[in-house]
Amino acid sequence: xxxxxxxxxxxxxxxxxxxxxxxxxxxxxxxxxxxxxxxxxxxxxxxxxxxxxxxxxxxxxxxxxxxxxxxxxxxxxxxxxxxxxxxxxxxxxxxxxxxxxxxxxxxxxxxxxxxxxxxxxxxxxxxxxxxxxxxxxxxxxxxxxxxxxxxxxxxxxxxxxxxxxxxxxxxxxxxxxxxxxxxxxxxxxxxxxxxxxxxxxxxxxxxxxxxxxxxxxxxxxxxxxxxxxxxxxxxxxxxxxxxxxxxxxxxxxxxxxxxxxxxxxxxxxxxxxxxxxxxxxxxxxxxxxxxxxxxxxxxxxxxxxxxxxxxxxxxxxxxxxxxxxxxxxxxxxxxxxxxxxxxxxxxxxxxxxxxxxxxxxxxxxxxxxxxxxxxxxxxxxxxxxxxxxxxxxxxxxxxxxxxxx
Amino acid sequence: xxxxxxxxxxxxxxxxxxxxxxxxxxxxxxxxxxxxxxxxxxxxxxxxxxxxxxxxxxxxxxxxxxxxxxxxxxxxxxxxxxxxxxxxxxxxxxxxxxxxxxxxxxxxxxxxxxxxxxxxxxxxxxxxxxxxxxxxxxxxxxxxxxxxxxxxxxxxxxxxxxxxxxxxxxxxxxxxxxxxxxxxxxxxxxxxxxxxxxxxxxxxxxxxxxxxxxxxxxxxxxxxxxxxxxxxxxxxxxxxxxxxxxxxxxxxxxxxxxxxxxxxxxxxxxxxxxxxxxxxxxxxxxxxxxxxxxxxxxxxxxxxxxxxxxxxxxxxxxxxxxxxxxxxxxxxxxxxxxxxxxxxxxxxxxxxxxxxxxxxxxxxxxxxxxxxxxxxxxxxxxxxxxxxxxxxxxxxxxxxxxxxx
Numbered sequence: 001x002x003x004x005x006x007x008x009x010x011x012x013x014x015x016x017x018x019x020x021x022x023x024x025x026x027x028x029x030x031x032x033x034x035x036x037x038x039x040x041x042x043x044x045x046x047x048x049x050x051x052x053x054x055x056x057x058x059x060x061x062x063x064x065x066x067x068x069x070x071x072x073x074x075x076x077x078x079x080x081x082x083x084x085x086x087x088x089x090x091x092x093x094x095x096x097x098x099x100x101x102x103x104x105x106x107x108x109x110x111x112x113x114x115x116x117x118x119x120x121x122x123x124x125x126x127x128x129x130x131x132x133x134x135x136x137x138x139x140x141x142x143x144x145x146x147x148x149x150x151x152x153x154x155x156x157x158x159x160x161x162x163x164x165x166x167x168x169x170x171x172x173x174x175x176x177x178x179x180x181x182x183x184x185x186x187x188x189x190x191x192x193x194x195x196x197x198x199x200x201x202x203x204x205x206x207x208x209x210x211x212x213x214x215x216x217x218x219x220x221x222x223x224x225x226x227x228x229x230x231x232x233x234x235x236x237x238x239x240x241x242x243x244x245x246x247x248x249x250x251x252x253x254x255x256x257x258x259x260x261x262x263x264x265x266x267x268x269x270x271x272x273x274x275x276x277x278x279x280x281x282x283x284x285x286x287x288x289x290x291x292x293x294x295x296x297x298x299x300x301x302x303x304x305x306x307x308x309x310x311x312x313x314x315x316x317x318x319x320x321x322x323x324x325x326x327x328x329x330x331x332x333x334x335x336x337x338x339x340x341x342x343x344x345x346x347x348x349x350x351x352x353x354x355x356x357x358x359x360x361x362x363x364x365x366x367x368x369x370x371x372x373x374x375x376x377x378x379x380x381x382x383x384x385x386x387x388x389x390x391x392x393x394x395x396x397x398x399x400x401x402x403x404x405x
Numbered sequence: 406x407x408x409x410x411x412x413x414x415x416x417x418x419x420x421x422x423x424x425x426x427x428x429x430x431x432x433x434x435x436x437x438x439x440x441x442x443x444x445x446x447x448x449x450x451x452x453x454x455x456x457x458x459x460x461x462x463x464x465x466x467x468x469x470x471x472x473x474x475x476x477x478x479x480x481x482x483x484x485x486x487x488x489x490x491x492x493x494x495x496x497x498x499x500x501x502x503x504x505x506x507x508x509x510x511x512x513x514x515x516x517x518x519x520x521x522x523x524x525x526x527x528x529x530x531x532x533x534x535x536x537x538x539x540x541x542x543x544x545x546x547x548x549x550x551x552x553x554x555x556x557x558x559x560x561x562x563x564x565x566x567x568x569x570x571x572x573x574x575x576x577x578x579x580x581x582x583x584x585x586x587x588x589x590x591x592x593x594x595x596x597x598x599x600x601x602x603x604x605x606x607x608x609x610x611x612x613x614x615x616x617x618x619x620x621x622x623x624x625x626x627x628x629x630x631x632x633x634x635x636x637x638x639x640x641x642x643x644x645x646x647x648x649x650x651x652x653x654x655x656x657x658x659x660x661x662x663x664x665x666x667x668x669x670x671x672x673x674x675x676x677x678x679x680x681x682x683x684x685x686x687x688x689x690x691x692x693x694x695x696x697x698x699x700x701x702x703x704x705x706x707x708x709x710x711x712x713x714x715x716x717x718x719x720x721x722x723x724x725x726x727x728x729x730x731x732x733x734x735x736x737x738x739x740x741x742x743x744x745x746x747x748x749x750x751x752x753x754x755x756x757x758x759x760x761x762x763x764x765x766x767x768x769x770x771x772x773x774x775x776x777x778x779x780x781x782x783x784x785x786x787x788x789x790x791x792x793x794x795x796x797x798x799x800x801x802x803x804x805x806x807x808x809x810x
Binding site: 039042045047050051054055058062063064065066067068070101102104105107108130133134137242246247248249250266267268269270271273274275276277280 | 444447450452455456459460463467468469470471472473475506507509510512513535538539542647651652653654655671672673674675676678679680681682685
């Protein structure tokens with residue numbers, strides 16, 4: 001009997017996670033707080049600029065937008081990407097950029113380009129769950145690499161690679177990582193480690209996917225050079241407009257060598273990414289004051305981050321630890337006591353707050369309990385109620401646990 | 406040394422084809438005629454309805470459109486698909502539909518769901534080149550099945566299947582076909598054969614991808630039931646708004662069992678297809694008078710088809726044969742004498758007309774010379790100039806050939 005391809009892996013983590021990040025499990029309670037949603041604050045969408053650009057396209061360019069090939073949209077978006085990339089020392093030509101349906105399709109295409117079944121891919125521990133899903137779908141062999149406060153552990157990587165060579169073992173094909181405001185930990189990879197990773201990729205002959213989705217949500221004055229800038233032939237760089245403009249735009253990109261870009265275009269099977277949206281976005285970017293906009297994003301999200309940190313201190317006290325992120329959307333909470341993840345999820349939900357359990361970011365459940373909290377989507381008032389409810393849920397579980405001892 | 410996955414097949418045909426269907430090879434001559442473009446006539450885009458719907462979304466719903474989840478767009482599009490599907494005897498629930506980035510992504514997802522490397526897939530000879538590319542990318546084993554005037558040769562299929570069973574050989578995993586106004590031949594699959602294919606798929610345990618991209622461009626009063634209606638658990642049905650609304654919309658869909666749909670959702674890695682476009686399209690479809698619209702499409706395209714047929718008769722006379730399509734965009738021209746495809750392409754281009762060479766629709770170059778002509782995109786005046794130029798190019802090649810004999 002013919003079998004449906006059964007290697008479409010759904011990890012237990014993803015199965016657990018889906019209802020919490022989707023809209024399937026919505027509470028009946030209108031006061032329920034979704035610290036699980038990794039979405040931007042819709043109050044920060046540049047609605048006026050989007051509206052104006054849409055109206056301009058309707059007025060001047062609607063036929064191009066409705067045809068396969070589009071008009072000048074793609075070209076304008078690529079110009080913007082090239083220009084903006086200079087902040088991160090990226091040096092790009094138009095033919096080194098592929099516009100994709102969000103960062104999701106960029107992860108999908110780079111995975112399919114590089115990974116054959118059983119190829120080894122290294123990721124940070126923890127890492128983005130949909131990247132994990134992509135590597136599972138490719139039947140790749142995922143290995144998780146420890147992180148410290150400055151990002152992925154470069155000494156561990158170097159030792160592993162030396163060990164592989166010494167013992168005549170296979171080198172991983174690929175390293176996937178998020179150097180800026182990492183999802184879920186919020187950490188930023190040290191400049192010196194970026195340089196070293198580029199050297200290692202060349203020396204040991206592997207590739208790097210540099211997923212830079214959160215780079216524009218930056219609370220500092222600094223822009224750390226991308227790994228891509230140190231080894232452009234080894235690094236496939238992923239960007240997206242989801243956080244800086246809006247997720248509904250569904251436009252992301254891959255920057256890589258022309259050779260790789262041409263290969264990945266084949267996955268499109270002909271047509272390009274939404275011409276309609278590209279015309280609007282391209283028109284909008286022509287005049288969009290990006291600097292004041294990202295300044296506004298940083299100000300608002302930093303304030304929400306600070307509110308969440310202060311609420312965590314108030315309601316959790318010393319029962320948790322976390323890293324203070326310099327950007328992005330997330331705080332990654334380590335609970336001092338290990339609790340059952342499903343129990344925590346359920347109890348928190350019943351207390352009126354949704355979270356994402358840390359297990360979702362690992363290949364195998366870790367020995368400690370972590371929680372990803374998103375401060376971007378909720379209001380400061382919701383953040384406080386959410387953190388208070390989560391603390392109550394956690395403490396009630398601990399209390400019951402101790403009581404039954 | 407790590408190798409980039411080298412099995413990303415670029416067939417010679419595709420390499421030849423790319424410049425002609427893309428925008429890479431544009432003539433400097435403003436009078437050049439592109440009978441190669443498989444695009445709709447932009448004069449038929451429902452621009453007013455699109456504009457109104459866009460403005461309504463801007464007015465009432467722009468925040469939903471810009472967020473990951475979107476608003477009611479997806480739901481409205483699915484209702485329309487369910488309702489419209491009844492014309493073709495399709496009985497669908499919402500959870501049996503996946504909205505994709507055009508039919509291209511639908512082909513990609515169904516291929517990745519069903520095909521493991523070396524799995525056998527049967528296709529019509531000739532077939533859509535980007536479906537061929539998708540199967541190549543999946544490392545599948547493609548076999549081409551003959552067609553006659555009533556579509557794919559069902560006797561040939563039946564004999565092949567009986568032979569496989571008798572000789573204890575593997576049954577193909579998948580049959581991919583275009584039952585209505587087939588690309589490139591314009592043929593329609595006989596109702597009785599659809600019923601038989603459904604029976605064979607059940608009996609021999611294979612799956613069918615029913616690519617129905619051209620179904621709305623129908624010059625007859627009849628709607629033939631879809632193969633899906635005879636074996637919904639065996640058939641993955643693909644539809645698209647590219648021909649009936651506009652290609653720039655980049656919205657297609659797959660109709661299949663909930664089990665299959667849930668699996669294919671995983672390929673999205675989280676977010677759904679463009680919420681912005683789905684909000685606009687969903688809003689538009691709510692009030693869009695589809696029947697007068699498809700009537701207008703049929704009237705215009707039928708007239709262009711008739712013009713092309715009459716021009717072929719005028720300029721080619723008896724040196725070609727072709728099938729008269731009852732819908733769709735294409736005429737598939739058999740040239741009576743075999744000529745070198747690259748020579749024909751080049752000579753035609755120099756005479757001011759672009760075409761798609763028949764070889765692109767085959768796994769291996771066939772022993773006869775065919776040409777796909779698209780009558781949808783060009784004006785009737787362009788069609789006449791294009792056909793006249795192509796005939797001149799063909800006859801000059803034949804003349805030279807005979808001269809050098």
